[in-house]
Amino acid sequence: MPDSSSTITMPEYDLVVIGSGPAGATTARFAAANGARVLLVDKKQELGAPIQCSGAVSHNALEQAGVYPSPEFIHDAIYGFAIYNGKGEKKIIDYRKLKPDEYGTKEGTIPLGYVVDRRRFDRYLATQAERAGAEIWLKTAATGFRVMENGSCEVDLLKFNEPVTIRAKVIVGADGVQSQVGKWAGLKTHIKLSELASCLQFVVDGVETAGLLEIVTGNEWAPGGYAWVFPKGHGYAEIGLGVTRTMCTENAQEYLDRFIKQSFFKERFKNCRILEIQGGGVPLAAPLKIQYADNIVLVGDAARHVNSITGGGIHTALSSGKIAGEFLAQLILSGKPATKTNLKGYQDNWLKAMGNNMWKLYRVKRAIFDTVDVVKRDEQLYATMSGYFSTDSEYKKI
Numbered sequence: 427m428p429d430s431s432s433t434i435t436m437p438e439y440d441l442v443v444i445g446s447g448p449a450g451a452t453t454a455r456f457a458a459a460n461g462a463r464v465l466l467v468d469k470k471q472e473l474g475a476p477i478q479c480s481g482a483v484s485h486n487a488l489e490q491a492g493v494y495p496s497p498e499f500i501h502d503a504i505y506g507f508a509i510y511n512g513k514g515e516k517k518i519i520d521y522r523k524l525k526p527d528e529y530g531t532k533e534g535t536i537p538l539g540y541v542v543d544r545r546r547f548d549r550y551l552a553t554q555a556e557r558a559g560a561e562i563w564l565k566t567a568a569t570g571f572r573v574m575e576n577g578s579c580e581v582d583l584l585k586f587n588e589p590v591t592i593r594a595k596v597i598v599g600a601d602g603v604q605s606q607v608g609k610w611a612g613l614k615t616h617i618k619l620s621e622l623a624s625c626l627q628f629v630v631d632g633v634e635t636a637g638l639l640e641i642v643t644g645n646e647w648a649p650g651g652y653a654w655v656f657p658k659g660h661g662y663a664e665i666g667l668g669v670t671r672t673m674c675t676e677n678a679q680e681y682l683d684r685f686i687k688q689s690f691f692k693e694r695f696k697n698c699r700i701l702e703i704q705g706g707g708v709p710l711a712a713p714l715k716i717q718y719a720d721n722i723v724l725v726g727d728a729a730r731h732v733n734s735i736t737g738g739g740i741h742t743a744l745s746s747g748k749i750a751g752e753f754l755a756q757l758i759l760s761g762k763p764a765t766k767t768n769l770k771g772y773q774d775n776w777l778k779a780m781g782n783n784m785w786k787l788y789r790v791k792r793a794i795f796d797t798v799d800v801v802k803r804d805e806q807l808y809a810t811m812s813g814y815f816s817t818d819s820e821y822k823k824i
């Protein structure tokens with residue numbers, strides 16, 4: 427009689443993607459579309475919930491990732507920016523006026539970006555992956571993995587709280603800012619507290635907006651970050667901020683409370699009614715120097731693919747997911763093993779497409795927040811933000 431364990435057939439995939447946020451769902455979609463057998467798992471039973479994101483993303487970011495801007499997930503359209511310094515002086519960068527032939531509501535023009543509903547957006551992205559051929563398991567948490575002698579892996583999952591083991595050639599860690607997958611592989615994923623922004627936002631009624639993302643800089647309101655007012659559609663708005671804890675004397679909630687009650691916006695906010703409270707951490711850190719190991723690659727927040735000036739991570743998650751999905755499908759179909767040496771190509775492609783720019787942004791952010799003189803630091807952040815969102819910015823918008 428053969429040993430019973432040797433007769434158990436485990437589900438086998440080319441790729442298991444752990445985490446179905448923008449990075450994971452996009453990786454799964456492009457890998458499946460290019461011929462790989464993909465399993466996408468997420469520990470949540472409802473993707474995107476609870477919401478921990480303001481949802482601002484550029485049209486360009488969606489277009490690059492082949493995501494049609496659908497009313498299914500869009501709260502509101504964005505046409506530009508208002509950047510404020512701490513005293514309330516502002517620079518309006520309204521693309522409807524600056525580039526009227528390209529951006530606006532007239533026929534033949536498009537919005538510059540959108541505020542999306544992350545619950546519906548993440549579900550939409552997962553649906554795209556599923557329609558491209560990926561299998562999706564919700565309420566399924568990855569808990570560990572082992573590399574086998576044949577070079578593939580066994581991945582331990584808890585599916586509806588029941589242990590299940592599957593086999594895969596490559597594991598994609600798309601498990602967000604608190605990524606465990608990188609740690610399992612021995613990658614240096616630790617984030618210093620000085621590089622982690624604590625973010626808090628209120629979804630409110632009773633605050634007018636005008637199609638602009640409003641960004642308030644200044645140490646007084648949000649040390650090591652900025653405050654924001656974003657349109658949310660149907661008369662709602664998001665008022666929020668991100669602060670770096672090591673630069674703060676109070677917590678994010680106290681800063682947000684002060685911003686609402688005491689800033690130059692206090693009259694505008696005086697009738698606001700809070701309908702939802704959302705929060706989370708954003709890594710304002712450098713991208714990981716090494717984002718791959720034997721059988722493993724990291725994408726999105728897990729690899730610190732976040733714009734460290736704006737804190738935006740949707741664009742970078744979509745882009746890195748596309749790069750990873752296409753690369754991995756090609757590697758697997760070529761029959762080459764998923765060794766560290768072979769997976770390095772993913773990071774090389776990512777550096778060329780966007781990573782070098784992200785490193786540049788990180789150095790700019792460091793130079794600003796390492797400035798000890800608060801007045802100079804505030805001036806630099808205001809100037810950098812204004813330049814970043816301007817029509818001639820060397821970076822992609824948002």
Ligand SMILES: Cc1cc2nc3c(=O)[nH]c(=O)nc-3n(C[C@H](O)[C@H](O)[C@H](O)COP(=O)(O)OP(=O)(O)OC[C@H]3O[C@@H](n4cnc5c(N)ncnc54)[C@H](O)[C@@H]3O)c2cc1C
Pocket residue numbers: 444445446447448449450467468469470473474478479480481482483566567568569600601602603606625626627704705706707708725726727728732737738739740741743
């Ligand atoms: C308050 C706030 C506001 C923000 N606003 C914006 C904004 O306006 N614009 C913008 O571009 N970015 C914004 N961001 C950043 C943005 O939300 C992230 O950068 C983006 O979600 C990263 O996508 P991701 O796919 O890498 O990770 P996530 O979206 O975090 O997805 C990770 C997924 O992995 C799953 N997971 C984790 N561990 C496991 C496991 N062991 N097994 C299975 N599944 C697992 C999680 O359930 C989750 O679904 C904001 C962030 C915060 C906190």
